[in-house]
Amino acid sequence: MRRQKNFGRGADEELSRGLRRLRQHGTRTKLILSLQRRFRVREVGTVRCVLFPFPSPPPLTHFPPTMSVSPYASDNQLISTLLGPRTPSKVLSSLSFLQLVGDQLCSYCLKAKDACPSGLKKCSGCKRISYCSEACQKSDWKSSHKQLCPQFKKVNDFDRTVIGDRPLSLLEFANVQVFIISISDSSFELYGTRQEMRIQIFFQVTPQNKDTRKYIDEQATCQVCNRTPFQKPEYHPFEICSGCNYVRWCSDECKENLSSVHSPKHCAVLRLYVAYNRISIDYALSGQNGRKRPMFQTPNPRDSYIPLSEIADWNDYHCRIFPEFRSKCEATAKGLETSDPASVEGFEMMAMEPACIVLTVIAAIEASGLTTRESLRIHFVGASSRELSGHGMMEELLHYLPCLKNVHITYVGPQAHLCAVLFSLSDGNLACEKCQAKDFSRTASYHGSEYHTFMTRVAGPEDKPDLVIALNSGFTEVIPESWRLTVQNILRQGVPAAFTSYSDVEARQELGVLRDMGAKFLVEPRENKWRGVVPIVNKIAELFSPGSMGMGYDSNWWYVFRG
Missing domain, CATH: 3.40.50.150 (Vaccinia Virus protein VP39)
Structure with missing residues (x-):
């Protein structure tokens, strides 16, 4: 285990103050946060799962934002999360794909779509996550979405600027290995390249960690052409397979070709x-x-x-x-x-x-x-x-x-x-x-x-x-x-x-x-x-x-x- 020698100017003092505030929350929390102070912690989900019981104690104030200047920005983001408000989603060791696709459950209380009498409503700003009520929307905005929503909107704007560039579809995967070796046709764009650009945009402000990166890596896309809903002239939610509640398609054309990339066996496993x-x-x-x-x-x-x-x-x-x-x-x-x-x-x-x-x-x-x-x-x-x-x-x-x-x-x-x-x-x-x-x-x-x-x-x-x-x-x-x-x-x-x-x-x-x-x-x-x-x-x-x-x-x- 490598000891953390430098936490950035002033950050160590702030962290010590935060630890002193945490003592009232029990020896277990104090012990784990002390470990975070001594060592570089990469098990973000593990620490979160241990520290955030639900129901939970009253929320604490977020850690000072000046810690973002530290060379250990990702670790400091973890500490900020640990000292921030406890929410239902933080009982999970990591983000579930059901949270990431944005249309299957309430982003705050995690209630399933079919358990919500009034259905789910998308965030009007980014259209990437949903809520079952105005109360959940307000709570999530205070706890985390206020920071994420502007970055999601920037990624959406990026997708709209490349509508004309056709992504590599799953139907063309048979020839993709040859294509990767001798790439010359500029009208094609490999899926991975676009993803990396999205990630760079998303984390221009928000410190990157493997959990929040999933919002881009595992976002909802068309199973046939790999487009997101924002790569269309107008935003429309994708249709979803009623058999598995996982696979989506963006158009009638892609629906006609769906069977070539989504077999009954595939559907059963995904269900x-x-x-x-x-x-x-x-x-x-x-x-x-x-x-x-x-x-x-x-x-x-x-x-x-x-x-x-x-x-x-x-x-x-x-x-x-x-x-x-x-x-x-x-x-x-x-x-x-x-x-x-x-x-x-x-x-x-x-x-x-x-x-x-x-x-x-x-x-x-x-x-x-x-x-x-x-x-x-x-x-x-x-x-x-x-x-x-x-x-x-x-x-x-x-x-x-x-x-x-x-x-x-x-x-x-x-x-x-x-x-x-x-x-x-x-x-x-x-x-x-x-x-x-x-x-x-x-x-x-x-x-x-x-x-x-x-x-x-x-x-x-x-x-x-x-x-x-x-x-x-x-x-x-x-x-x-x-x-x-x-x-x-x-x-x-x-x-x-x-x-x-x-x-x-x-x-x-x-x-x-x-x-x-x-x-x-x-x-x-x-x-x-x-x-x-x-x-x-x-x-x-x-x-x-x-x-x-x-x-x-x-x-x-x-x-x-x-x-």
Whole structure:
């Protein structure tokens, strides 16, 4: 974890004053804001989710705007948000696409469109977000929209100036790879170029962070031609598919071509994606379980071992291993105030997503021949909020593997220690009561550094892992030199390591690099049947992974290697 040496002239004093004001709001808030003062925090959504319970204490005054001059402007924007008014939307760890498309729910209270008797009304200024009442509109204006609305209008004006430049449509994606290699026709404009220009305009005044950037990255566009509603001579809301409530089209011409880019299968997947997003909001608003994701564990440790490789898929897993899963999901979903008819299926997706990690780990244990071990030490490399937020599901290691009695998990990554504090993770015995009654243990440690630094400067002989896990590392693209040092360290240890990736292209690129480094593969890159179940929707992804319907998944591909 890198200490913050300079917060900009005068900003440190202002921050100290703000922290003193916060003391009346409890030790937990004081602790986390103290961490923000000491370290550069990038887990914007994580910090927000922890600090903003709902219902909430009285709002505080926004932090002084002079902090925007700091070289750490994005961090200071986070602090300003933390010290600003609490609103319903801030119970979410990040913005939902339902908020971003602007026509599916009230931007302030998050009430669904079909739950609003009078319907939703667009903001008359930017026409990008909607409200169920004048009261919500006024509250949102005070809390955040006053800063966003002028910037949205500038982006809208930009879109109107390029009406004549035809964007690259999804219908032309078949030839796009050739087009990218030899771009010469100035009448075409790549979607990504226009997006970057929008983002530059949007953040001319507002400090950029990954959450507010989503307003541009995930705005509503025509599924066929990629236009926004503002690229028309006159603004008109797009028509929306009644099957999925996600896909939109801008004209009769695009509607005629919709079937070529929106199949029945595509529609069905997106319908569940919408349901997942809606039920996630309702679950957060309900305040259940501290607003964390639901984590349903199997009730008891198993007496016999069923190889995970013999289980066909998630449905088979729930039938043979966890038959109580669906009834628990149904009972919880029906207890929420939600209007989505597919709420149970959406809730199942939300509950299954955290289990993706532990089942991938069990598959790696199996592939590495470690299923009969009584003790295991597992290292997570590059660990951040995704790994740490689902830490409770690691209990399934003790429940699924009958021989396993003690497991220690070491989370290593620049954000690992901070995330452990934010999620209030303990360093004691984390095993459930039934496991502790059998004298089982599940412990964890958290280290805020790069993995190779941890292994060479901090770890002792007793810290050598039995298995290394790296989820969606992207190590050939993200800080490749640092990751090369980490991979070299893993290979020198001679222990099995399981890596996952978002796509086959990424996995095969990593395969080539690892082979050049002398890695031996226990499992060649292949689809991971325990991948995440919630799609990462990206229309441009169809370019690079034909047949993906423009969707990716967490830990979509996996492989296992050793030195």
